Amino acid sequence: MTNLTATVADPAASDAPVIAYPTPLLRIDGVTKAFGAHSAVDNLSLDIKAGEFFALLGPSGCGKTTLLRMLAGFEAPDTGKIELNGEDIAAVLPHQRPVNMMFQNYALFPHLNVRDNIGFGLKSAGLTRLGIDTRVAEMVALVKLQGLEKRRPDQLSGGQKQRVALARALARHPQLLLLDEPLAALDKKLREETQVELMALQRQLGTTFVIVTHDQEEAMTMADRIGVMHGGRLQQVATPRQLYEAPASRWIAEFVGDINIIEGGITHRDGHRLTIAGRDVGTLFAIEPRHPVGDAVICVAIRPEKIRLSRRGPATGLVNSGAMNSLEGVISDVGYLGGRSLYKVKLDRGATLRVALANTARLDVDAYSIGERVAAWFAPDDCVVLVQ
Amino acid sequence: MAVHPLRLSRFNITSLVLGLAFLYLPIIILVIYSFNASRLVTVWGGWSTRWYTELFNDRAMLDAAWMSLCVGVVSATLATLLGTLAAIALTRGAGFRGRTMMSGMLYAPLVMPEVITGLSLLLLFVALDAGRGFVTVTIAHTTLTMCFVTVVVQSRLAGIDRSLEEAAMDLGRDPLRAFLAVTLPLIWPAIAAGWMLAFTLSLDDLVIASFTTGPGSATLPIRIYSEVRLGVKPEINAICTLIVGFIAVVIVMASLASKLSSTRGESAAPL
Numbered sequence A: 001m002t003n004l005t006a007t008v009a010d011p012a013a014s015d016a017p018v019i020a021y022p023t024p025l026l027r028i029d030g031v032t033k034a035f036g037a038h039s040a041v042d043n044l045s046l047d048i049k050a051g052e053f054f055a056l057l058g059p060s061g062c063g064k065t066t067l068l069r070m071l072a073g074f075e076a077p078d079t080g081k082i083e084l085n086g087e088d089i090a091a092v093l094p095h096q097r098p099v100n101m102m103f104q105n106y107a108l109f110p111h112l113n114v115r116d117n118i119g120f121g122l123k124s125a126g127l128t129r130l131g132i133d134t135r136v137a138e139m140v141a142l143v144k145l146q147g148l149e150k151r152r153p154d155q156l157s158g159g160q161k162q163r164v165a166l167a168r169a170l171a172r173h174p175q176l177l178l179l180d181e182p183l184a185a186l187d188k189k190l191r192e193e194t195q196v197e198l199m200a201l202q203r204q205l206g207t208t209f210v211i212v213t214h215d216q217e218e219a220m221t222m223a224d225r226i227g228v229m230h231g232g233r234l235q236q237v238a239t240p241r242q243l244y245e246a247p248a249s250r251w252i253a254e255f256v257g258d259i260n261i262i263e264g265g266i267t268h269r270d271g272h273r274l275t276i277a278g279r280d281v282g283t284l285f286a287i288e289p290r291h292p293v294g295d296a297v298i299c300v301a302i303r304p305e306k307i308r309l310s311r312r313g314p315a316t317g318l319v320n321s322g323a324m325n326s327l328e329g330v331i332s333d334v335g336y337l338g339g340r341s342l343y344k345v346k347l348d349r350g351a352t353l354r355v356a357l358a359n360t361a362r363l364d365v366d367a368y369s370i371g372e373r374v375a376a377w378f379a380p381d382d383c384v385v386l387v388q
Numbered sequence B: 001m002a003v004h005p006l007r008l009s010r011f012n013i014t015s016l017v018l019g020l021a022f023l024y025l026p027i028i029i030l031v032i033y034s035f036n037a038s039r040l041v042t043v044w045g046g047w048s049t050r051w052y053t054e055l056f057n058d059r060a061m062l063d064a065a066w067m068s069l070c071v072g073v074v075s076a077t078l079a080t081l082l083g084t085l086a087a088i089a090l091t092r093g094a095g096f097r098g099r100t101m102m103s104g105m106l107y108a109p110l111v112m113p114e115v116i117t118g119l120s121l122l123l124l125f126v127a128l129d130a131g132r133g134f135v136t137v138t139i140a141h142t143t144l145t146m147c148f149v150t151v152v153v154q155s156r157l158a159g160i161d162r163s164l165e166e167a168a169m170d171l172g173r174d175p176l177r178a179f180l181a182v183t184l185p186l187i188w189p190a191i192a193a194g195w196m197l198a199f200t201l202s203l204d205d206l207v208i209a210s211f212t213t214g215p216g217s218a219t220l221p222i223r224i225y226s227e228v229r230l231g232v233k234p235e236i237n238a239i240c241t242l243i244v245g246f247i248a249v250v251i252v253m254a255s256l257a258s259k260l261s262s263t264r265g266e267s268a269a270p271l
Ligand SMILES: Nc1ncnc2c1ncn2[C@@H]1O[C@H](COP(=O)(O)OP(=O)(O)O)[C@@H](O)[C@H]1O
Pocket: A035, A039, A040, A058, A059, A060, A061, A062, A063, A064, A065, A066, A067
């Protein structure tokens, strides 16, 4: 809690550094795709740099697969342009695009063994038998499938199938690899291991990855940048950190991670410092975001782990000067999650806050118990002010 | 497919035996009597293969068998070709207008009384002034069996994930090559089963053939039927035994083909 009087805008809220790239690898420009009256993808624009690991994150049905299928060439955009290396690829058929896709259900050829599945795309590229064998062996080693070359897909486990699909898509050395929920079918532990492997693989090969997922943790772990989609529209494009610490809207704040939302209105403005009357909370201090919110009805969003608890509360001076928010209440629920505990604090004014505290000590002598009176306090810097 | 140890109760055994007897007793009696030495069909005169020898000297009967075989092979092949194409269009062309009506119309010939199909084909050939014989019977049998092939291939195609072909295109094959490299190998067992089904249907058919054939080109069922009308000769038992044997072989092959497809990790072709 240093620099409490700083009035500069929240550094995490600054937009992604705008770097001028002559031509991004992929430019999606105002693309719309409708099925009937329903727009699956709605006027979506996005640039993806060469070598980037980009994640498209959104709930099921928001148009992620449709967008990916347009990139692969299986659907044609109704309007808008897709450029690869600066060239419009609308007229390029799927089999001629330097793009490969890993399908949501892997789509392994059931009548071919692992070797022939991986070599399938190389055969179409007209490689010699020797060339195919060398490249397949390379790919098999890359995804650690040695010894399984002769197996059919139905003789493989879920994790092995996923590897075959990955190797098959990478074998042609595409400029752009599209992955549609590649890890959704794996169990949690395997999924986490595979996330790390995919990242290492991407760094090693330098291929541009566009991965689709509905799992925000997965997107945050792996991607350099994340595009959040909702209802066919791109809501925000940001690094994982920016997305988490400076969500652009209430919807994103609630979709990505856990967050407390306090609705309210601005009562006083002193430079960047805002005084807010929060509903069922009382007076709050926060910092004006980079894009001023005006006098609209707003909400204050605060992550559970940014809130501290204490039995006595912070120094009254801090609170009175507006350098710290402090809210009084009673612990109403405790959830022990191992590494941290999740407390629910029923505030005297009526609202309930969720607070996450790291369990730094093994013994629980200091832990709060249900019914105990506490002060929940957090710095104005840690509040995100969002337009309703 | 796991074989579950199944304990048969006395009741089950009895009903199984009765059922099998009902199905196969007439055929077994036919087979036994084809080896009867006696000229009288109903009197047992000891074992002999003389009716088989006689059969192979019966020119008319052999010609009819040859005719049936040719009609069967040609019409089954044509029906498989057309039926498979129709199945592909109906499953893959999700968008085209009238698809539902087309699918519905496909099943009509399956339930249409053969007499009506035969009569309408006869009228058509007469109207076209086509000389009746091998060609007309073959066309008629193609019409009859095509929809059976379509139904068999269509249900197999419907079970194949569309994304397999897309994956093949994604990996550099144009749509035709993608179909040939991925879909065709997967529906192949169904196509083979469809061919065999068409072939046996053609071999079986009496009604449509008698409407559409002409003098001098009788198929085997027509020939047998006309012989029987003059009284059952033991020779007929012999040829019927041969036909039963032949069809048994075809059925075993067809079920092997569908089993082959199920060991490829896909659902078995219906038969
Ligand atoms: N071929 C299609 N025909 C009609 N509607 C479709 C088709 N493909 C997708 N949709 C619709 O478009 C929307 C987006 O689907 P999709 O891109 O698959 O979402 P996601 O992959 O994000 O779950 C959904 O509402 C879906 O029903």
